[in-house]
Amino acid sequence: MLAQATISPTAPTPLSYHSGQPVTEPSDLWSTATRQTCARNRSIYSEGDPADRVFKVVSGAVRTFQLLEDGRRQVNAFYLAGEIFGLEATGDYRFSAEAIVTSQILVLRRDRLTLRLTNEPALMGDLWRITACELERAQAHFALLGRKSAIERVASFLVSMGERSVTNGAIELPMSRQDIADFLGLTIETVSRTMTLLEEQRLIAMPSARRIVIRDRRPLMALDS
């Protein structure tokens, strides 16, 4: 709805990474993709499905995650408008993907992508860079999950979200506290308590649970390490 005109699949779209540097991508890569609306909590693909499609978020937000047998969940990543997910080199999806809120996504069939790749081998390099970028982001997340305290994890998350999507001064969180907890390797209670703590310390403000304003960036960045 909102940004549909600017992120039209037929227009040249810079592909922005979380890590910062935008990489231009062939203007019509997504021109043969179909647009699809996904309701909140709707599954996009599940662990074990054949990886026959690649996706790009137009609006909304998507989470990828894995479940342990006893129900413990690990959210691997959040994907916001403009970001690509489901790009596996081969085989089946290793993780599941769901829409966090009602979302518009572009769906590109894998065989179409393969076709394009045979005609334009240079494209392969772009895909590789996207995957490599994702890998770097994943590995950076290791230090957070393996070595950081709760307050450091939450601060890192807010700083990262602040760099990705800010609407007039406030971060709009599409995901629930549970999603955040499962992303940061914490419980929902710890996430909630920690955000309250950050608010008490005047580092952030919370006009509502899903809207976060960063009041003092410096100490948050310090916690980010």
Next chain:
Amino acid sequence: MLAQATISPTAPTPLSYHSGQPVTEPSDLWSTATRQTCARNRSIYSEGDPADRVFKVVSGAVRTFQLLEDGRRQVNAFYLAGEIFGLEATGDYRFSAEAIVTSQILVLRRDRLTLRLTNEPALMGDLWRITACELERAQAHFALLGRKSAIERVASFLVSMGERSVTNGAIELPMSRQDIADFLGLTIETVSRTMTLLEEQRLIAMPSARRIVIRDRRPLMALDS
């Protein structure tokens, strides 16, 4: 020394991944690489260095890691004989690499690789698959770091090492308890205590600290989830 003949850089070498499926790689990709011996704890590259080389372990073992300002360390991965590391799509190395024990590694200059890629675009697909494989392994590690208990982490690690390198019935660990702790997001004491616990439960035997025998695979796999 030992396996030099079979892992000769000029001979066709199947490239085996941790995830299992071997992928054939162009026989002479590493023919222009130089062989190098790295002493124990010797740095191979550091965070921030220009990513101008790609490496393949011939013998020994390598760790990649990141340091937080206060000295906390997160080991991202261990690379054993036959495995490739340092393959970044662009820019600088994001992490550091060190030899765990005295190791033989093949060093391929990035510009040579680029040259090969222009002549044989198909190679790019192989590189992409290597990176994608690494990404999958990284994301699988998320659940361990974010959601598993100490005993589950150690069990997962031992199962994984058992699949990668077994010498007549025993796992030879090239890395120290500290390396394992920093890989699993635990302390050295917890790793030690947990291994003792697994030994007391007769799931493993420890002829020595660096030699582990898996006595009962089933419950270990169960802990792995």
Next chain:
DNA sequence: CGCAAACTTGAGCGTACTCAAGCGCAGTGG
């Protein structure tokens, strides 16, 4: 307005951490 879902807050507990001491083995030198 009423209900359900999401979020917050509180109290008590447990797992893994911290700090500290002791052990075992390999290498070295008397």
Next chain:
DNA sequence: CCACTGCGCTTGAGTACGCTCAAGTTTGCG
């Protein structure tokens, strides 16, 4: 040959951070 030394590993005791269980509050939506 054996004491000495250093490093890596193990074990112990006490602590703390984040989890569990539970109740209460707020928000969003029919």
